[in-house]
Each structure stands twice: as C-alpha cells, then as structure tokens.
Amino acid sequence: xxxxxxxxxxxxxxxxxxxxxxxxxxxxxxxxxxxxxxxxxxxxxxxxxxxxxxxxxxxxxxxxxxxxxxxxxxxxxxxxxxxxxxxxxxxxxxxxxxxxxxxxxxxxxxxxxxxxxxxxxxxxxxxxxxxxxxxxxxxxxxxxxxxxxxxxxxxxxxxxxxxxxxxxxxxxxxxxxxxxxxxxxxxxxxxxxxxxxxxxxxxxxxxxxxxxxxxxxxxxxxxxxxxxxxxxxxxxxxxxxxxxxxxxxxxxxxxxxxxxxxxxxxxxxxxxxxxxxxxxxxxxxxxxxxxxxxxxxxxxxxxxxxxxxxxxxxxxxxxxxxxxxxxxxxxxxxxxxxxxxxxxxxxxxxxx
Amino acid sequence: xxxxxxxxxxxxxxxxxxxxxxxxxxxxxxxxxxxxxxxxxxxxxxxxxxxxxxxxxxxxxxxxxxxxxxxxxxxxxxxxxxxxxxxxxxxxxxxxxxxxxxxxxxxxxxxxxxxxxxxxxxxxxxxxxxxxxxxxxxxxxxxxxxxxxxxxxxxxxxxxxxxxxxxxxxxxxxxxxxxxxxxxxxxxxxxxxxxxxxxxxxxxxxxxxxxxxxxxxxxxxxxxxxxxxxxxxxxxxxxxxxxxxxxxxxxxxxxxxxxxxxxxxxxxxxxxxxxxxxxxxxxxxxxxxxxxxxxxxxxxxxxxxxxxxxxxxxxxxxxxxxxxxxxxxxxxxxxxxxxxxxxxxxxxxxxxxxxxxxxxxxxxxxxxxxxxxxxxxxxxxxxxxxxxxxxxxxxxxxxxxxxxxxxxxxxxxxxxxxxxxxx
Ligand SMILES: Cc1ncc(C[n+]2csc(CCOP(=O)(O)OP(=O)(O)O)c2C)c(N)n1
Ligand code: SF4
Ligand SMILES: [Mg+2]
Numbered sequence: 001x002x003x004x005x006x007x008x009x010x011x012x013x014x015x016x017x018x019x020x021x022x023x024x025x026x027x028x029x030x031x032x033x034x035x036x037x038x039x040x041x042x043x044x045x046x047x048x049x050x051x052x053x054x055x056x057x058x059x060x061x062x063x064x065x066x067x068x069x070x071x072x073x074x075x076x077x078x079x080x081x082x083x084x085x086x087x088x089x090x091x092x093x094x095x096x097x098x099x100x101x102x103x104x105x106x107x108x109x110x111x112x113x114x115x116x117x118x119x120x121x122x123x124x125x126x127x128x129x130x131x132x133x134x135x136x137x138x139x140x141x142x143x144x145x146x147x148x149x150x151x152x153x154x155x156x157x158x159x160x161x162x163x164x165x166x167x168x169x170x171x172x173x174x175x176x177x178x179x180x181x182x183x184x185x186x187x188x189x190x191x192x193x194x195x196x197x198x199x200x201x202x203x204x205x206x207x208x209x210x211x212x213x214x215x216x217x218x219x220x221x222x223x224x225x226x227x228x229x230x231x232x233x234x235x236x237x238x239x240x241x242x243x244x245x246x247x248x249x250x251x252x253x254x255x256x257x258x259x260x261x262x263x264x265x266x267x268x269x270x271x272x273x274x275x276x277x278x279x280x281x282x283x284x285x286x287x288x289x290x291x292x293x294x295x296x297x298x299x300x301x302x303x304x305x306x307x308x309x310x311x312x313x314x315x316x317x318x319x320x321x322x323x324x325x326x327x328x329x330x331x332x333x334x335x336x337x338x339x340x341x342x343x344x345x346x347x348x349x350x351x352x
Numbered sequence: 353x354x355x356x357x358x359x360x361x362x363x364x365x366x367x368x369x370x371x372x373x374x375x376x377x378x379x380x381x382x383x384x385x386x387x388x389x390x391x392x393x394x395x396x397x398x399x400x401x402x403x404x405x406x407x408x409x410x411x412x413x414x415x416x417x418x419x420x421x422x423x424x425x426x427x428x429x430x431x432x433x434x435x436x437x438x439x440x441x442x443x444x445x446x447x448x449x450x451x452x453x454x455x456x457x458x459x460x461x462x463x464x465x466x467x468x469x470x471x472x473x474x475x476x477x478x479x480x481x482x483x484x485x486x487x488x489x490x491x492x493x494x495x496x497x498x499x500x501x502x503x504x505x506x507x508x509x510x511x512x513x514x515x516x517x518x519x520x521x522x523x524x525x526x527x528x529x530x531x532x533x534x535x536x537x538x539x540x541x542x543x544x545x546x547x548x549x550x551x552x553x554x555x556x557x558x559x560x561x562x563x564x565x566x567x568x569x570x571x572x573x574x575x576x577x578x579x580x581x582x583x584x585x586x587x588x589x590x591x592x593x594x595x596x597x598x599x600x601x602x603x604x605x606x607x608x609x610x611x612x613x614x615x616x617x618x619x620x621x622x623x624x625x626x627x628x629x630x631x632x633x634x635x636x637x638x639x640x641x642x643x644x645x646x647x648x649x650x651x652x653x654x655x656x657x658x659x660x661x662x663x664x665x666x667x668x669x670x671x672x673x674x675x676x677x678x679x680x681x682x683x684x685x686x687x688x689x690x691x692x693x694x695x696x697x698x699x700x701x702x703x704x705x706x707x708x709x710x711x712x713x714x715x716x717x718x719x720x721x722x723x724x725x726x727x728x729x730x731x732x733x734x735x736x737x738x739x740x741x742x743x744x745x746x747x748x749x750x751x752x753x754x755x756x757x758x759x760x761x762x763x764x765x766x767x768x769x770x771x772x773x774x775x
Contacts, residue, residue: 087549089419100559110549112422113558114445118415121407125374125419125427126549128403132373132425138551156415159408 052079052108054086059106060098064267066231066257066274067095067172071143073231074170074255077238079109081245082139087130089123091144091153092116094179094259095172117152119144120160123167131166139245140166146173146187149254150214157214161221161250168244168251171214174259182262186212189282190334191327192314194262199317208330215286218252222291225251230285231258232274236297240287256283264313276308281335284342296342305332353530359491359521362528363456364389366495368399369536370502372428372454374420375404376413380435381468382518383458387430410435414442414453421451422557424548426502429453432518433460433474440478447482447573449558452505452512452543454498455483459619459670460518461705465756469706470518471670472619475647476679482573484512484580485648486600487618491521491528496599497645499531500587503540507583508576515647517620519706531595539594577649584646602651603644605658607633611640613718614662614695616655616684618644621668621702621709628714639718647680655687665695666721668714668732670703677701677729698725702732738762 054075061068079086087110090096096113099106114122123142130138142160144153149171160167176194177183183196190208193199197206218226224247229237237255244251258265258273265273277283278297282305285297306328309315318325339345355362363386367375375394377387394404403420407413410431417427431439436457446453457475461467475485484504488494494516501512516522547555561569581602588600598604606626608614615625622643632639642658644651659665665688667681676682681699688694698721703709713733720726738759746752 085551087423087551097560100556102556102559102561102565105556105559107556108554110551110554111556112419112549113556114415114418114422114449115441118411118418118442121412121415122419122422124405124407124412125376125416125421125425126423127419128374128405128416129420129423129425129427132401132403133423155408156412159412162408163405 050080052076052084054079054088054107054109055099056106056108058104060101061094062259062261062267064258064260064270065094065098066259066270067145067174068098069234069270070172070229070231070237070255070257071095071170073234073237074143074241074253075109075141077241078139078141078168078245081242082137084109085138086110087112087126087138087140089114089119089126089140089142091119091142091148092179093145093148094174095143095145097179116148118156119148119153120167120169121156123169124160124163124165127166136166139168141168141170143170143172145178146171146175147177147185149173150186150212154214158217158221161218161223161252164223164249166248166250168241168253170241171252171254172257173254174257174262176259176262178259178262187214189331191318191325191331193317194314203327204317205315208327215252215254215288219288219291219293221250223250223252224248224290226288227253228256228283228285229253230256230274230278230283232256232271232278233285233297236285262314264316265311269311273308273311276303279303280305280308281339281344282308282331284338284344286342293342296344298346299339299344302339302345305335353532355528355530356525357528357530358385358523358525359494359516359528360385360458360523361389362491362495362530363498363516363522364393365530366498367428367454367456368393369531369533370428370454370499370540371399371401371426372502373402373425374417374427375402376407376416376427376429377404378407378410378413378429378431378435380410380432380460381458382460382470382522383430383432383435383456385522386456386458390428410439411442414439414446414455417453417455418442418446418449418451421446421453421545422449422549424543424545424550426506426543427451427453428455430456430458432458433462433468436474436478437462440481443478443481443483446511450509450546452502452509454501454505455511455513456498457513457515458518458522459515467705468518470520471704471706472515473671473704475513475515476671476673478513479648479679482510482577483648484508484510484577484646485515486512486584486645487515487647488517488521489620489622489643489645491516491524491526492597493599493645494521495528495530496591496595496597499536499540500584500591500600503587504580504583506543508580509546510573510576510580515619520620529597535594539591580649581646581651581654584649600645602646602654603642603658606641606643608640608642608658610638611662612638613640613664613666613722614659615639615641615666615668615718616644616659616680617641617668618647618680619670621670624709624711625668625714628711628718631711632715632718637718644680650683650687652687655684656691659684659688659695660691662695664698664721666698666700666718668700668702668709668717670701672701672729681729696721696725698730699728700730700732707733735763
C-alpha cells in the first residue's frame, strides 16, 4: 500500500459490516472530481491526497465546461506551489456563480467575490493586507472571465499591472459573456454568433474589429510574467501556474476555455476544440517575461481553421447551405498571421 | 497638541493616529490634500506599517480597500463628488460585505455642469448605500469624527463616511487640537474582524443570496444601523471622557430648549446659523438650531424629541432631489410624521455648488417662514430674473443651446445666444 493510501485509510470513516456507503449522484462514477468518499480501490487518480481540490465537486457548471476544468487545474497547481497559502478573488461570472450559491461553496481555499469589474483591485488590496500583516507568504490570485477581464475589469487590471502588484491574474477566456446568456465581449472572435451578434443580416455574427489581445497588452506593460494556456494541455497550464507563483509582482495567465453552451459545441468536444484552437493558430500559446516573448508552443499538425469552426454552432452560419462564407478566409488569414507573428510553425518542417 | 493647521492636514494627522494599514489614494478636489497629507506621513515614517497605494480610479480605490479590509487590515480612502459616483458600485458592495472601511468625503457638488465647490449632493447620492454618514460641523469635529468612525465601523462591521464640507473645512487653516497617539490608542482598539480571508480557516465570502434570505440579510443591515443609534452617542461620550471635548453624537441643540422656531442643518453652515440665531435672539425671536451629525443612521426618535415642542421647523440643506425637493427635509418630515401636533415644516435649499450663504439671507429666510410660509422647497437667493429670462428664451426656440452657458453670459451682461448657435 502506498503511503498515500495508508493515510487515506486512516482518514476514511470505517463502515460497519454490511453497511453500504451512501453517495450523492455527483460523487459516483466520476473521474473528474477528486472524490475521496468512495472506497480506496475505486478512487481515481484525481483523489490523490496530495491534491488540494481547491475547486471541489458539487458545483453547477455545465457538462464539459472548460472554465471549471481550467480553474481546477490552475488553482490546484497554485495551491501546490504555495503550500496552500493562497487566497482567491473572483470576478462575477460563470465561475463565481456555478461554484458558490450560499450556503454551498466548492472552494476549499479562502475566496472572495466583490464585483464584476474590480477583481484585480480587490486582489491588490488582499496582497497589501498580507504584506502589512507580515504574511507575505500568503499569495493572491485574481480570476475572472474574459468579460470581467478584457472589458469591464480592464482598467483595474491595467492599474494592477502598472504598479506591479503581487497578484497572479487568471482570465478564463470563453470568448463571451456566458453567465448572462452568451453575449459578445471584446474577446469574441469575428463572425461568431452570440445573443448580441446574431446570425442574421448581411454579415451575420460578430464584426471584424481590430481585435483586443489582453495577453499582448499585458506584455506591453512589461510585467514579470505573461502566458496563454489551454485546457487541451493541462500539464503546460500547471507548469505555467507554478512558474507564475515562483515570481513576485504582477502576472497574467489567459486560458482558452471552450464553453459548450456558448459555443454550441458538444460537451465531449471541449478538449478537442481547445486543441484545434492551438493547432490552427487561432489561439497562440506563448510566454513572455518583462515585455519579451520568451517561448511559443509550436503547432504539431497545422490544421485549417474550418476544422475548428465547423463543430461549433456559433460559426454554423459560415457554412450555411454548404456554401462557405468568404469570411472564413479572413479567419484563416488571422490564424496565419498569428502563426507568423509567434513563429508557431518551424518552416523547415512545415507540413501544410 | 494645538496647531494652526489646514483642515485637510489635521484630518490626515488624525487618520494617521488611527493607524490605518492600507490607504488607497486618488486625487479629486477638494479631498486631495487629505490623501496627500497621509501619503507624506507614510513616506516620512510617521505612519508605520501602512501600505499607501496610488490607484487608477476611485472605483479601484474602494475596491483595494475592500480587498484589504476583507483580509483583515484597517483600510481608509477618501473622495468627493464625481469620485464617489465613480465608485458607487463598490460603495454598496463594501457595506453589503460588512467591511469597516472609513472614507472621508470632501463634500462637493455633482456635475454637469461640472463644479468643484461645496454642497452635499455627493453624500446624498449615497445616502441609501448602507454606510454610516457623519457630518462634521468644524475641523475639530472632523478630526474627532475620524477617530470615532474607525471605532464605530469596526465594532459594527460597517463602513463609515465622514462628510466634511469641501473648501469651507478642507482648505480652512485654523486652530485645531490634534490628539495624542497614546489617547487614540487607548480609545481605538486594534481591528478584530468578524471574518477574514485566511488560508488557515478558508471561507467563501461574497457569494450569491437568493430571495429566500435576501430580505433577512438586508433587515440585519438595517438592524445594525439602528444599533448604531445607541453606539454613536455612547462613543461620543467616551470620546469626551478621554479627550475632554464634545464631538459627534447623533445631534445637538443650540439655544434649542425654549425655541419656538428650530432650524435643522448639517455641516459647517451651522456656524453661520448660530450667529444668525444669536442676532435674532437679541431681537426677541425664540429661535434655535438642531445640528444633525448622524445622517445615516437617521435618528428619527432623537430628532422627533428635539423638534416636538417647536411650532416651526426650518430645514436648511445643501442638496435636493430634482423633481422632488430637499432630502433632509423629507427625512425630517418622516421624524415628525406621527406627532399628534406637529410643527410646520419649511424646506430651504441653499449653498448649491458653493454659493455663499450670507447671514442676511438666512435672516430673511427665517422671518419669511413665520410671516409668509411657502409651499414645497425654497431656493435661497435664487436669481429669479435670470431664471425668468432663460425660461422665456428657451421657450421661444427649440435649438436654444446650452442653458448653463447662457446664464453665465447673462450674468456677465452679454446677450444670450440666439437660435441654433450655442454662443
Ligand atoms: C457592473 C455589472 N455589469 C453587468 C453585470 C452582469 N454580468 C454578470 S456576469 C456577466 C458575464 C460574465 O462574462 P465573463 O466575464 O466573460 O465570464 P463568463 O460568465 O463568460 O465566465 C455579466 C455581463 C454585473 N454583474 N455587473
Ligand atoms: S455557460 Fe459555459 S462557462 Fe458557463 S458553466 Fe456553462 S459551459 Fe461553463
Ligand atoms: Mg466569458
């Protein structure tokens, strides 16, 4: 028996002979939550006692929610990196709502929700309090959706960056205001259908604006660490969070988190879509330190953007009646530009 | 220690004596000298163990204070006018979360038209936000109220706004007694939060509450404010015992005992009103003043008792609800509501956007209330000629241009702009 299992056995409440263990529905047959209530033999790897389960089972995210997955891995990695000395500040949004209707909470770490647009500033305040109390070992994460980050929380975010406050800000980017029913944000891709960019009219879906890459804007602040990540590569995400926690000052990680409800995709396609976003060049995955891009994750198998677009109903109007909307070519051009800018494909083995 | 000192500087020193641990600063006139003052005290080492954070907006200022307070630190910020509106969402959030933040409000008018001078419309805009609101009559009281405010806030787990008249108090240089550190330390115990963010005892704070409990949560906030009605006089008494002077409390009377006419007012205007009362007393008028210190909680019972024997009550306030009338008068009306025989209530709005409130105008106002009472709200020293002309002018022409600019032109003796051309 491994030391972990021994410890588990000591903690498990003994069952009387003949007694069966009562489980709630969400505790059964799941390998996605760190369930320590089931018998030791039935436990999944996620229920390792080393795992903090900062975001534990019982929350109300949709099936296949990329945000729930990303948050869990990001916070567990941060908990490991800080020895559990971690406080989270959450902006309003899906993550806040699906984890905490009082009196229930899925958070196993100190957690504060204040408002939609102020998570970065509130986190600055928490970090200041820890410093002044002589508890600088307690670290702070602010987290929010793309709307809470790239739109309404942008001013507070930029202020926190510019002062280089000791906060890791994590943006769960599902490319829209999902909690209020899938509206457009400044992170919504061009041509995507949302409730406020409906698929009607001459140019259905979201406009082709100039785009707003908050990771790039974060790099322009020359903060110590910026990274993009994806739920398609959880080890990479964990590594980036651990790295971020090894640094003091303002840090920013933006994670691509597919949203089955908002994107009109199948729950089982969350990881596949996240991977396609990387392989098409749609979502460049890179790291930057002090204003300089230091690493980019290479594309393994360069894939045309249509393969990413087609499984998502938010882009269905681009392929209506079997005719491809000319704007697909513009989306492809965007991907190509990303690939060029970040050097996502090594030209000598370019297999396109 | 007695000092000849600017009000803002005195408040800064008083705030520093309260040992705040996190201070968030953002400039806006007329509050700016206060945060500059505390900033200097942090930088030069007078105020130790304090994080002074220059934020990018008032919304961030109060948000940083929210984070700091929720994590167990004593937090302070200050603002005025547009700044208070810019942080409005966080104002409600701080009280909803029960965080004992103290904020100075250097009272200033709200635009448009933009105006940096004093009135109370900023404080009134947040009167229902769940904060305690205390109004200082003098700079000495402003100093003293800050010290009481931290104690009240932390005892009640509620934020407190100390309202001080912009310029009239913030920029006045006068003799002020700055308390000793030892006395402040004895009066104000260290902050002991009822709940805080701590990895040793993880709690989720600020989650959603549905219809099944929201009413009760809100009722308890109201209940806490009614409890504050007891604490405010109690802490003012213990303040007097330690520091030897009267400051704070819910309200106080001036020559009120035998008064047939009572004036009700808040803030620095009470000084002028007292002078007018002294003059009118010499002429035989039985007139007195009730100075309201605590606007929130509103001391309904104490005010009713104070006003019950008067035959006339004149409310003089530096703010009004457009389309309705004076907010303070409305609240005073609420206090008088259930008296079997109630005094006549006269509502006057004065001093908007920094307009001076001269003694002569007050004399006329109080006399007029006796001999020629008015309906609704009276605007002290309203330039009726200008109003008449502007109403006439705008009635003539749809594209009549900006009213504010035309009024100023009239006052300068120029001609108002004609049609389509906003002068
Ligand atoms: C000031 C303010 N404006 C609007 C809202 C409504 N609102 C709550 S959550 C939300 C959408 C959140 O979107 P995002 O930040 O992207 O997070 P997601 O739900 O997509 O994870 C909106 C618009 C609010 N709570 N506060
Ligand atoms: S709407 Fe999207 S982000 Fe929100 S819980 Fe569902 S899948 Fe997750
Ligand atoms: Mg979103």
